[in-house]
Amino acid sequence: MSALLLADSITKSFAGAQALRGVSYDLRAGEVHAIVGENGAGKSTLIRILSGAESPDSGSLAVRGAPVAALTPALAHALGIATIYQQPSLFPDLSVAENIALARERGGLWRRVQWAGWRRDARDVLARLGVAIDPDRLVSTLTMPEQQVVEIAKALATDARIVIMDEPTASLSGQEVERLLAIVARLRAEGAGIVYISHRLDEVFGVADRITVLRDGRAVATRAAASLDRAELIRLMVGRDLAAVFPTRSGAAGGVALDVRRLSSRASGLRDVSLDVRRGEIVGLAGLVGSGRTELAETIFGLRAADAGSVRIDGVEVRIHRPDEAMAHGIGYVPEDRRQHGVVLPMAVAANATLASLDRVAPRGVIDAAAERRQGERAVRDLGIRTPSIDAPVEALSGGNQQKVALARWLAIEPSILILDEPTQGVDVGAKGEIHAIVNRLADRGAAVLLISSELPEVLALSDRVAVMRQGTIAGVLPRGDATADRVMELALAETAKEAKAAREAKAAREAKAARETR
Amino acid sequence: MSALHRRERSVALAIAALAALLAVVRPSYFSPENLVDLLLSNLGVMTTAIGTTLVILAGEIDISVGSVFAICSVAAGAAAVRGAPLPAVALVACASGAALGLLSGVLVAAAGIPSIVVTLAAMIALRDGLRWATQGEWISGLPDRFQWLGLTQRTYPAAATIGVALIACAAAWMLRGTFAGRAIYAVGSNADAARLAGIRTRRVTCGVFVAGGLLTGVGALLNAVRFHQIPSNGGIGLEMKVVAAVVVGGAAVTGGRGTIAGTALGVVLLGAIGPALTFMGVSAYWERALQGAIILAAVAGDAIGARHAAGRPARAAAARV
Numbered sequence: 129m130s131a132l133l134l135a136d137s138i139t140k141s142f143a144g145a146q147a148l149r150g151v152s153y154d155l156r157a158g159e160v161h162a163i164v165g166e167n168g169a170g171k172s173t174l175i176r177i178l179s180g181a182e183s184p185d186s187g188s189l190a191v192r193g194a195p196v197a198a199l200t201p202a203l204a205h206a207l208g209i210a211t212i213y214q215q216p217s218l219f220p221d222l223s224v225a226e227n228i229a230l231a232r233e234r235g236g237l238w239r240r241v242q243w244a245g246w247r248r249d250a251r252d253v254l255a256r257l258g259v260a261i262d263p264d265r266l267v268s269t270l271t272m273p274e275q276q277v278v279e280i281a282k283a284l285a286t287d288a289r290i291v292i293m294d295e296p297t298a299s300l301s302g303q304e305v306e307r308l309l310a311i312v313a314r315l316r317a318e319g320a321g322i323v324y325i326s327h328r329l330d331e332v333f334g335v336a337d338r339i340t341v342l343r344d345g346r347a348v349a350t351r352a353a354a355s356l357d358r359a360e361l362i363r364l365m366v367g368r369d370l371a372a373v374f375p376t377r378s379g380a381a382g383g384v385a386l387d388v389r390r391l392s393s394r395a396s397g398l399r400d401v402s403l404d405v406r407r408g409e410i411v412g413l414a415g416l417v418g419s420g421r422t423e424l425a426e427t428i429f430g431l432r433a434a435d436a437g438s439v440r441i442d443g444v445e446v447r448i449h450r451p452d453e454a455m456a457h458g459i460g461y462v463p464e465d466r467r468q469h470g471v472v473l474p475m476a477v478a479a480n481a482t483l484a485s486l487d488r489v490a491p492r493g494v495i496d497a498a499a500e501r502r503q504g505e506r507a508v509r510d511l512g513i514r515t516p517s518i519d520a521p522v523e524a525l526s527g528g529n530q531q532k533v534a535l536a537r538w539l540a541i542e543p544s545i546l547i548l549d550e551p552t553q554g555v556d557v558g559a560k561g562e563i564h565a566i567v568n569r570l571a572d573r574g575a576a577v578l579l580i581s582s583e584l585p586e587v588l589a590l591s592d593r594v595a596v597m598r599q600g601t602i603a604g605v606l607p608r609g610d611a612t613a614d615r616v617m618e619l620a621l622a623e624t625a626k627e628a629k630a631a632r633e634a635k636a637a638r639e640a641k642a643a644r645e646t647r
Numbered sequence: 648m649s650a651l652h653r654r655e656r657s658v659a660l661a662i663a664a665l666a667a668l669l670a671v672v673r674p675s676y677f678s679p680e681n682l683v684d685l686l687l688s689n690l691g692v693m694t695t696a697i698g699t700t701l702v703i704l705a706g707e708i709d710i711s712v713g714s715v716f717a718i719c720s721v722a723a724g725a726a727a728v729r730g731a732p733l734p735a736v737a738l739v740a741c742a743s744g745a746a747l748g749l750l751s752g753v754l755v756a757a758a759g760i761p762s763i764v765v766t767l768a769a770m771i772a773l774r775d776g777l778r779w780a781t782q783g784e785w786i787s788g789l790p791d792r793f794q795w796l797g798l799t800q801r802t803y804p805a806a807a808t809i810g811v812a813l814i815a816c817a818a819a820w821m822l823r824g825t826f827a828g829r830a831i832y833a834v835g836s837n838a839d840a841a842r843l844a845g846i847r848t849r850r851v852t853c854g855v856f857v858a859g860g861l862l863t864g865v866g867a868l869l870n871a872v873r874f875h876q877i878p879s880n881g882g883i884g885l886e887m888k889v890v891a892a893v894v895v896g897g898a899a900v901t902g903g904r905g906t907i908a909g910t911a912l913g914v915v916l917l918g919a920i921g922p923a924l925t926f927m928g929v930s931a932y933w934e935r936a937l938q939g940a941i942i943l944a945a946v947a948g949d950a951i952g953a954r955h956a957a958g959r960p961a962r963a964a965a966a967r968v
Contacts, residue, residue: 431843452845463843472837474903483833483844490826497824537844 132157132321133290138187140173147173149345155290155321160312162324162332165342166365171325175294178323179211180204210283214295216275218267224278225250225263231282253281257311273304280311291315292323297331309335313642327416329358329621334635341365366584366613381592382407385576386545388428391437396423397600405576412591413580414616420600421580422464425547429461430454455484460538464549470534473523477515478504480522480533485540507536512562528559535566546570549580564590584613596620654897658912665923673926683804689918690811691870693911696889697818698862700910703893705855706835706902707755707762711769712863712889716882718777719743719867724786724877727793736793740868741861748860752853781879789875796872807869819907831855836903891938892917895945
């Protein structure tokens with residue numbers, strides 16, 4: 129079989145961070161070739177390159193044996209490559225038929241609208257997928273899984289032979305997943321090639337013919353799915369050098385500072401979360417993207433409302449509705465997206481560092497400029513922020529130093545509880561080590577630290593205990609000695625070998641059915 | 648901050664260039680009568696523009712200032728006609744403005760309606776409401792002590808100018824030196840980040856509308872005392888003048904960036920250019936076109952600057968995925 133799509137030695141870096149380092153990947157007609165990897169392994173970057181959304185720094189792409197010099201989204205479309213993203217990208221105020229027609233039609237703005245044709249085509253395509261969605265319905269009235277199906281219908285309508293699916297089941301429930309996988313099997317039986325990305329390993333085993341594992345921007349293995357087992361796959365995903373130097377820390381944990389009991393929220397998808405953090409302790413919060421870690425942090429900090437459960441601080445139950453109330457209880461929160469939430473980019477370093485503690489430098493509302501300078505200078509000194517001056521806008525600093533400013537803001541309120549959400553994301557190695565040291569120092573001074581991180585080595589090295597979240601609840605808590613990469617991943621993915629076996633059997637059944645139907 | 652100072656410098660340079668040109672071509676432009684006239688007709692604009700600067704810095708917009716201005720003028724006049732003492736008249740003007748600002752502020756901050764919609768509705772409803780209430784009649788028979796705020800025609804310009812300058816200084820100081828000012832900039836540049844830093848963002852949003860309304864009331868009062876009658880349709884087009892001055896002065900319409908000094912220079916430039924054209928014998932029709940060109944030039948400068956800066960965050964965001 130010839131390669132439908134071939135990517136050879138692709139490299140890509142963003143602002144100095146190497147996202148892909150010589151990744152090769154090939155897709156044959158009539159196969160599902162899954163891509164798996166930890167958060168940040170480079171999956172999304174690879175997809176963006178395969179779909180033409182980004183161009184690689186080096187390496188080459190070929191579609192059906194013909195080299196493609198510069199792939200753009202429009203060219204990808206013309207070459208029969210369709211990408212289905214995690215979040216459907218449909219026009220909510222247009223009908224299903226119109227959405228499908230827009231994907232398919234190219235040409236003059238003034239051509240006549242063939243309403244009857246649109247509707248017929250949409251119905252045909254949806255029928256091929258074996259779903260009953262009225263083509264006249266507005267997309268905004270569809271459920272998430274229905275929208276996902278319309279995305280796939282768009283791909284079918286364009287006669288795409290290469291279908292890229294990026295976490296298509298992330299927002300689907302069990303039964304809907306089954307239906308989607310049946311559609312995937314049918315596409316494959318029709319001879320399409322499918323690039324399938326998913327965090328759910330049972331699903332990957334259930335649908336893939338081959339699996340490529342990405343780790344740290346490299347393709348570490350491409351294997352036939354049948355030749356791999358779960359344990360081996362997980363080992364390939366996380367098996368990196370854990371010898372990276374992490375500072376060690378001594379000191380015993382004190383009393384319970386933060387005690388979360390059976391916290392639930394329908395809107396945020398949290399279910400019965402119970403977790404405690406002691407004074408002087410670092411508790412790592414691991415889990416896949418979307419497992420509810422950030423939602424938990426935001427609920428504790430008063431940004432989201434909880435339906436049930438309680439939060440105790442130093443043994444006293446508190447009700448927190450707003451960030452300033454959380455701060456009054458001594459809670460600090462360094463949010464995940466520093467550019468969006470962590471710092472105010474056009475503001476000076478000193479102003480950013482004092483923004484959460486303005487009551488200290490501005491008693492009675494008037495800012496004491498000297499006190500502000502002192503605090504800004506102290507932050508720069510203590511955290512080793514590399515900045516031309518404390519008056520420089522934060523946007524002029526590197527990512528790592530911006531993050532240190534975001535940290536400085538919270539250290540200034542001398543929090544007794546500090547929640548860090550991905551504190552080293554997109555931060556260079558040097559600054560990362562410095563941030564780790566700061567976190568350790570903070571815990572040594574008696575703060576209770578809740579550390580959310582998708583980077584397993586970081587969580588394992590810094591945490592006294594690791595709590596693993598899965599689907600909005602705590603899947604398990606591992607003490608330092610027991611917390612290994614494999615155990616954490618096992619809990620985060622939490623499928624047993626038995627479930628994997630069941631998934632494989634279901635796959636065989638689906639394939640047989642799809643083969644029968646296309647015959 | 649350096650970009651801001653650049654803008655203020657270029658507006659100041661434009662004013663200087665205009666002044667130099669006029670000094671050569673039409674020295675009569677600098678006659679005391681003309682300057683005082685120019686000053687008096689722009690004091691109200693300046694005061695209102697200071698308020699609008701606060702609103703725009705917080706990332707909002709208030710296009711109802713013209714209608715609020717009219718209401719405050721009429722309210723002050725009505726109080727004066729009924730024999731209220733001058734401080735009470737002033738209070739009525741300010742309180743009417745603040746109350747209308749509070750109304751818009753609550754609708755924006757608490758109900759979450761976009762400020763452009765709220766203030767557009769306010770602009771129309773208040774204007775028509777006032778027309779209905781006054782039946783289009785002007786307020787006349789104003790007591791003498793209302794004229795020139797109880798001062799004389801000679802002393803009033805200086806006193807009012809000093810007053811407006813004090814207001815400008817107070818606003819500038821508030822923005823630079825107080826918690827409230829810091830919060831306005833923070834909310835305007837990144838409301839999410841400000842909220843996460845414990846700032847009560849809704850209060851800030853509401854607050855700038857109240858301040859904006861209050862200052863519009865002050866502007867209306869300063870304007871009303873110049874005349875013997877108070878029109879029931881004052882302040883038409885004021886919102887455009889004011890927003891134009893703020894934008895020319897370097898404030899970002901998206902919030903978080905701008906200064907009172909920039910706004911003041913913007914008011915001076917846009918206020919001076921119209922009469923200058925008249926003095927030079929250019930048709931009045933060109934006045935608006937030229938003002939539009941100035942705004943466009945200022946904003947185009949912004950857009951080009953922003954395009955340069957935008958490359959970085961976009962790429963950094965992509966690197967995270």
